[in-house]
Structure formats: structure tokens, C-alpha cells
Amino acid sequence: MITAGIDVGAKTTKVVILNGDQIVGRSDLILTGFDQQEAAERALTQALVAAGLEQRAIERVVATGAGAKAVHYAHDTISDVKAAARGANRFVPSARTVLDVGAEEGRGIRCDARGGVIDFAVNEKCAAGAGAFTEAMSRALEVPLEEMGALSLKSRNAVPMNAQCAVFAESEVVSLIHAKTPKEDIVRAVHDAIASRIGSMVRRVGIEPDVILIGGVAHNAGFVDSLRRGLDIEIRVPQAPDYVSAVGAALVASE
């Protein structure tokens, strides 16, 4: 059965096309922007081209993500939590705790052997609790977002970060720069801070190995390192962590 899953995130939109449980095509990371419907269409078109399929070949489409309801071609929608758990299970069947850290929300999910949701907690509606924090700090530091990870791994000094808000943290970062604190130490402090907030959140559902990290922020090796240290546990990051929830949605479509 050919299905499609679409994840309309706060920052990026992803479409994945499955044949059974095999990925046959996917879109690039499309910037969601302010027109979710348009992003959803563009992503679908790209995925279809990649799969070499026409839209009518797809039997069922399930949407997830912040903008799931804007996907007019979807047959159904499912929650981010369900999609993440299901998708993580597909890539790492031993996954029992899924951390899904996106641009605007962070989720901690306990799941079972079939990718069903047992319990979950969220960090929402506050930029300090998700990827938006790292983005804001990358601007304040004038370090491209993609370089934040590698830079923070160079740090040998833990510098405290007092601000718990992205706006106040920006001022604090500027002060640290003026005080000649090495940038790698500041970036590490940023990652430690956000990892601490994600870690505290997921502890509320309990942490059971294997722990999987998905979502855009998983690409940040510095954040992953901070999370590992903070939770004192191995963190597995599947390939293409951004697409895992879209895969989960596509799998649900075939059920």
C-alpha cells in the first residue's frame, strides 16, 4: 500500500511517501513560512517527483505537526506525539523513550514495543524550551545555526547561564561576549541550558532506554552531547531525524 505522511512543523514541512514500510520518496525540508497550505503542496510535489509517482497513486495521506489541519489533501490527522512514537519505532524498534525537539515545541514520549504512546510531556509556548532558543542565540552570537554544534564541542569550560528566557539570554550572551568569554564556551552554555530544560521535561515521564532523539535540533551535535551529559544516558539519533514524524504519519496511514 502506498501512503504519504506529511509533517507541517513550525519551521519546516516534510513529506514522506511509503510503499508498505519502505520509503520510496521524500521532499526536501521545505520552509513552512506563513502559508502552510502552500508549503504542504510544494512538499508533496517534491516527494512525488522523488518517488516517480502521481498523486493518485497514493492511497492515503495522514498529516501531523502544528499545521496538520492546513493540509487539505490529507485524509486524516494525528497528533505529533503519536507520529513521533510510531516513526521512532520504525527506525529503532528498541526505542522506549522518544525526545522530539522541534523549533517551537519539545516533547518527551514514553512508548511501547509497537510504537504506541504510553505517556508524554511537552515544553510548549516558550521559546526557551525548544529549538527557537538555539536559533535566537545563534543570531546573538553571529554563529550560523549549522555551526553551533561543532563549535560547542570545542568548549572546555562550563560557563553558567542565568537567563531562562530567550530574550534575556540574548542580553546575557552579549554581556558574555563583551567580557571576552570564548564563543565555544558560550555556545556550550546555550546547549547545556536547553538540554537541561528538555531533560527536566522528559524526566516527568520517566526515562527508559533506548532513548531516541528526533526533530530538527537533533542535527546539533553540541545539543546531543549536552543532553547525554545531562541525562547521563546514551542518546541515539536516527538518520534524517527531521523526517521521523512524517514517516510515523505515513505508517499510521497504512493501518
Added chain:
Amino acid sequence: MAEGKEFWRWTEYNWHDPDIDPKTADCVTAGVDVGSVSTQAVVMTDGKLFAYSSMRTGSDSPNSARNAMDWALKDTGLTVDDIQYCVGTGYGRVNVPFAQRPITEIACHARGANYIYGPSVRTVLDMGGQDCKAIHCDERGKVTAFLMNDKCAAGTGRGMEVFADLLSVPIEEMGEVSLDVSEEPPMVSSTCVVFAKSEAVGLLRKGWPKAKVLAAYHAAMAHRVVNLLDRIGTEEEFAITGGISKNTGIVTRLRRELGIQPLTTEYDAQIAGGIGAALFARALLMKQRRGR
């Protein structure tokens, strides 16, 4: 701190009462309120306001406390050595080298509000550069309840500055512009400044004029402040202090939602903390004298 216009950058000033001869006073006490942005030094003679100053704190708190005090006392014939008891308050309260003790800004603010607004004030809302406080006090200015939020930028001057920058509207004008709408638009859905800013960009692209975007944001901020106040209740009389008290967009919406008219004062409410500190200094000095 970001460069450029700063909302809470008051003109620095000093003043003293020419009709009071401080040498004839029984108690000469002082309060120094060292905020993260501005420092106020207040001198009182026998519990009456005698002199004060307000200046930028800058990066050197201990010096700014002394500078503010010297400036307040300029041309009064007094020096800091004539101060019989001094209390430090505010963010940098432990950085007032000539103070006998520090006291929290919450206690000093309540006491000072009682002085400048009178004994009928029961609820004080202070919206400063980096924090937001709601305080209940009794007829003597004693704290009966409080709530202080310095974690989140929403409802603080810093949060307002982000929007002023985004919309290129001078921060002193934001409030007025936000009222320039024929009807109130829906509030922005996020109180988080970062997410609200994103939302605002989307609204601008949809063709919303600046005034409408500002109205949506101010409505959300005012509503959030009401939420904060609800945690301790808004009992009359009600007073608003701090930089954002000058934002008519917030104050008007607060008035509407609370159904309460805030008190006004001829004093600059910014010195409330310093006044409270100076009054505590007097009480502690008297206590000390009685103890001997």
C-alpha cells in the same frame, strides 16, 4: 544590553526641597534603589521627602550608588556622611557600600507606594525593564501579598523593546499607536515575545497595518498582566508604576479589563523604591536609638 533607544532611559535628574533645612532634622535617612538599568537615591528628613536623584546604573553598581547619592545631595549642604541610616534596595542592593543593610525591593516598593499614593493604595503593579511585580499592601504600606516575575520577558520593558524594534515605532509612541484602531483585533495567540514576534511578521505580510499589529500585541500583554494580578487579586485602590506605566496602550486596556481606574501621583513613581528604603531606614534608626 542592545544598543539604540532604551525605553527606560529616563532623563537623569536630581531635586531637593529648598524649604527644608536638613540640619534641623532629627532623622536624616536615605534609600538607594540600584536597578539593573537605573539607580535612584532618596534622602528623607524626619520621614519627609527632602532630596533625590535618578541616573543610569551603568556597569559599575557600587560607584553608581555613590554617584546617585552625591548628586541627590548636591547643593544641599549635606554629604553622604550626614546620612544617619541608609538602606540599599533593588537588584544591586548589596552593592551600596555606605548602606547599613539591604531590603528587598518588594517591601520598599510597597512602603514607597504608600507614601506617594497615600494610605488608600492596596495593589501596586510595577512593570519594569526586566521584571514585573504585583504587590498588595495595607494602609501602612506593609506587604500583605506579592508576586514577582523576572523569568519571562513578556510584560517587561525589554519585551516591549523587541516589538518597537520590529515595527520601527519609537517605544514611547507604541501605546498611542496601538490605540489607533477602529476596533480591537484578536490578541496575538502567544504571550512569548519570540513567538509573538513571528506571528506579528505573519500579520504584517497579510497586510495588517502597524497599529493593528500593535493593538493585537498590547491586548495580549495587558491580558497577561491581568492574569498575573488575578493571582493575588486587584483590590482598590490600584496603582501602576515602572516604565510601562507610561504606555497608554497597556494602561487603557488594563483599565478596561479590570474595570478599575488607577491612581495617579504628582511624584515620579520611579522613586517609590528609594522612598520606601529611606522610610525603612528611619524606622530602623529609631529602633536602634530606642535599643540603646
Added chain:
Amino acid sequence: MGYLANYGYTDGSGDWYIRIDTERCNGCGDCVTACPAGLFELIEDEYDPLSDEVTASVRPQNRRTIKYDCGPCKPVTDRPPLPCMDACEPGAITHSW
């Protein structure tokens, strides 16, 4: 006459406050030992400077992270009674969440 102290914060995600009714608080310090995160401390005349009564308070370094600090005692499901409230015989402690 005491005061109601609300320690914590409001952000986009909600209201997170521990309230201490200092009128009820007898300064016993049981909450200080009961809290696994060490959030409480005993203070004297901080908010009532002319009194020297001892009362419980939330440590300043925890006030801006209180939602996370209290996390371990507040799992999503099967939430047990809070140790701080259990330990407080006069019932001076309440949580807003």
C-alpha cells in the same frame, strides 16, 4: 500579620508558583528537609523588614526554574502527594500547578 508570597513565574507555557502563607508558617523548617530538590530555605524579615520572624521561602536561585525543579515530584501520571505539602503541618504551602 503575615503575607502571601508567590515564588515562581509566568511564561508562555503557564503559571508556575509556590505560594507560602507566612501567617500560617511557623518556621519549623520541615519543608527544607522534605524537598528532594532543596528548593526551600528559612529567611528572616526579608519582606517584613521590621519583624524578625523566621519564615519559609523558595531559594532565589530556584525561582526562575521552578517548573523544572519541581518536575521530579510531579510526573505526568500517578502523581504522588507532594513531600513539601505533606511535611507542612500548618498547611502554609500551596502550588499553582
